[in-house]
Amino acid sequence: MTELTVAVVGSGYMGGGIAQVLALAGATVKIADISEEIAVRNYERLLDEARQFVADGLFPDDAVERLEAHLSPAASIEEAVADADFIEEAVPEKIEIKHETLRRISAAARPDAVIGSNTSTILIASLAEAVTRPERFLGVHFSNPAPFIPGVELIPHPGTDESVIPLVEDLVASTGKETARVKDSTGFVLNRLQYALFHEATQIVEEGIATPEDIDTIVRTTFGFRLPVFGPFAIADMAGLDVYAFCYASLQTRWPERFATPESLKELVDAGKFGTKSGAGYLDVPAERTAELVAYRNKAYVAMKKLIDELGPAPIHLAAAPVAH
Numbered sequence: 001m002t003e004l005t006v007a008v009v010g011s012g013y014m015g016g017g018i019a020q021v022l023a024l025a026g027a028t029v030k031i032a033d034i035s036e037e038i039a040v041r042n043y044e045r046l047l048d049e050a051r052q053f054v055a056d057g058l059f060p061d062d063a064v065e066r067l068e069a070h071l072s073p074a075a076s077i078e079e080a081v082a083d084a085d086f087i088e089e090a091v092p093e094k095i096e097i098k099h100e101t102l103r104r105i106s107a108a109a110r111p112d113a114v115i116g117s118n119t120s121t122i123l124i125a126s127l128a129e130a131v132t133r134p135e136r137f138l139g140v141h142f143s144n145p146a147p148f149i150p151g152v153e154l155i156p157h158p159g160t161d162e163s164v165i166p167l168v169e170d171l172v173a174s175t176g177k178e179t180a181r182v183k184d185s186t187g188f189v190l191n192r193l194q195y196a197l198f199h200e201a202t203q204i205v206e207e208g209i210a211t212p213e214d215i216d217t218i219v220r221t222t223f224g225f226r227l228p229v230f231g232p233f234a235i236a237d238m239a240g241l242d243v244y245a246f247c248y249a250s251l252q253t254r255w256p257e258r259f260a261t262p263e264s265l266k267e268l269v270d271a272g273k274f275g276t277k278s279g280a281g282y283l284d285v286p287a288e289r290t291a292e293l294v295a296y297r298n299k300a301y302v303a304m305k306k307l308i309d310e311l312g313p314a315p316i317h318l319a320a321a322p323v324a325h
């Protein structure tokens with residue numbers, strides 16, 4: 001739980017979800033938008049959504065009462081931010097709108113307030129140009145849908161004061177979400193990786209190798225199936241970095257540059273660090289814990305399969321669509 005006072009500026013899709021999450025964690029949250037009328041309308045929408053989420057078992061039973069107690073619409077940006085310890089900007093992804101909003105936030109906020117931006121793609125340092133105290137500003141990037149995705153990228157820019165970061169880390173931790181820190185670089189980490197995968201997937205479709213449906217099936221049921229529990233480095237370590245080096249050599253027969261062997265992989269393999277099987281790789285998993293890791297992995301995959309079978313297929317396939325009469 002947190003007792004911080006928070007303002008979320010831009011109470012649309014992402015800002016609304018972020019406000020719900022922070023208010024449910026105990027923060028006193030004010031939402032602001034272009035006008036009081038829109039903020040009030042969005043507030044009502046957030047309560048309606050919460051009622052549905054409670055009915056669907058997605059929010060705790062007392063979520064609506066907790067939101068009524070902790071969340072409120074503000075008449076203006078200035079009113080919302082005046083008392084806030086933390087302010088999250090979630091206005092549209094246009095630098096002019098963000099700059100104008102950050103100027104207004106800076107002018108009305110307490111000098112010790114920390115300001116975050118939910119930008120997906122704009123460099124934090126370029127947004128910081130409009131912030132009066134840029135040392136108290138950083139990217140705090142929630143993912144869609146904010147109420148349910150548990151990871152948040154934290155993106156300090158080079159001028160961010162280290163001492164402001166724990167406030168945000170603690171606030172996000174109080175929501176039950178997990179943070180990871182990333183340098184201020186185009187696409188940050190989430191979108192850079194997501195678009196790298198999407199880029200390759202579209203190439204495969206355009207080359208006529210597989211359909212979007214078949215690619216989605218492969219991703220969901222093979223390597224994507226591992227991703228809820230392991231990231232690419234744990235996966236590579238478990239597969240064997242020597243194996244990765246051989247696969248790179250094979251990919252290079254067609255794409256020598258696109259799939260050039262990464263320097264870090266070469267160095268590890270040359271040093272005899274092949275990942276889990278040798279007790280050292282990208283992540284240092286001690287060799288004596290390999291059996292425990294394999295057991296966890298197997299348990300996780302069986303549990304995931306069971307969960308997905310219980311959920312049934314996503315309603316995006318033609319076969320699952322309702323038939324019109």
Ligand SMILES: NC(=O)c1ccc[n+]([C@@H]2O[C@H](COP(=O)([O-])OP(=O)(O)OC[C@H]3O[C@@H](n4cnc5c(N)ncnc54)[C@H](O)[C@@H]3O)[C@@H](O)[C@H]2O)c1
Binds near residue numbers: 092121
């Ligand atoms: N939608 C996503 O999947 C997603 C995921 C992660 C991050 N983001 C980022 O979150 C931010 C918000 O995106 P969104 O999808 O919630 O957009 P949205 O259009 O749903 O919400 C934007 C809100 O900002 C308000 N607004 C517009 N101009 C304003 C102003 N001058 N002052 C105050 N409020 C203003 C709008 O009325 C609206 O309520 C963007 O930076 C976006 O890139 C979006």
